[in-house]
Amino acid sequence: MPDIDPMASALDFYLFHMKRFREGRSLSQEALGAKVDYTGKFIGLVETKRRRPNMKLSTAMDELFQIPKFFEAMLPRIAEEAGLPPGFWEYVEEEARASQIRIYGQFVIPGVLQTPEYAREVMRAGKKQEHLEELVQTRMGRKEIFDREDPPNVIVALEEGVLRKVAGSREITRAQLEQLLKYCNEPNFAIYVLGHSAQVFPEGSFTVLSFETDPDMGYEESVGGRGRLIEPGPQVTEFAVGFELIREKALPAAESEALIREVLETM
Structure with missing residues (x-):
């Protein structure tokens, strides 16, 4: 373990008091998880730094322990220390x-689809090793969303x-392309490639999130991997x-998969 x-970092401060409040209520990790709608395993992973605390957990613990905005207020500082955008x-x-x-x-390959090795290379510039x-x-x-019972359509x-x-390296990039090909064969995935000659010129990377009942939200990426959530x-x-305009100009899914395979084989 x-x-x-608690004096070393915002994350350590968060985890120290998370455990202190949990034990002060004589709650096991499993018992705390049941009260905040998580498994005991997840609580254990957070407390041992193998999972990041998130907004849902933080607000639930603030309410449970009756300490308004205590854990929630730490999240921006934890994100800042890790080099993450404030709204991440x-x-x-x-x-x-x-x-x-x-x-x-x-x-680049979108973050939620990246292999660890590819992600490490993409984010390496200007970062301390621990960060x-x-x-x-x-x-x-973030890939955990693909393992849930009702994964999103991507x-x-x-x-x-x-x-x-x-x-x-070419080895890292090949492994990333192999990962993309695996996603191509998942029933909830569709991947399209916009060829060099496609006459469409977006100004930057972006994401659109759709929900069962709520209106769409967006995310716009900017320099340095930063971005902002758009209401x-x-x-x-x-x-x-x-x-939709981009997708219309892109290669069909089967041809896109074939191109990914061609690039992989020639790299």
Whole structure:
């Protein structure tokens, strides 16, 4: 079990008091999980730094322990220390409950589809090693949405150049392309490639999140992997329409898969 020093970091402060409040109520990890709608295993993973605390857990513990905004207020600081955008946790919460995710990737394979090795190379620049590993772990944790009983439908549109750009090494990039091919064969995935000659020119990468009953939300990426969550409104509608235009210009799914395989075999 890793050492927890509440003076060392915002994350350690969070975990120290999480355990303190839990034990102060004589709650096991399983018992706490039942009260905040998580499994005991998840609580254990958070307390041992193998999963990141999130907004849902934080607000639930604030309510349970009657300490308004205590754990919730720590999340921006934890994100800042890890080099994550301030609004990242909000986006992850919305991503986790989406029934459909539409992603346009202009420069790299989208984060939620990345292998750990590819993600590490993409995020390496300017990061301390310990922060880099935290970022990779957080990104990999987002894949849990694909393991739930009702995983979201995921529709991805990628620029052809994304497939051909080497991240770190050809071996790492090949493994990433192999991962993409596996996603191509999942029933809830559709991946389209926008060829070099396609006459459509989006200004940047973006994501549209759709829900069973709530209106769509968007996420716009910017330089350095940062981005912002966009509330329902005209800009999200613009993203949704833009995504359909991109998909119309892209290769059909079967041809896109064949192109991914061709790039993999020639790399």
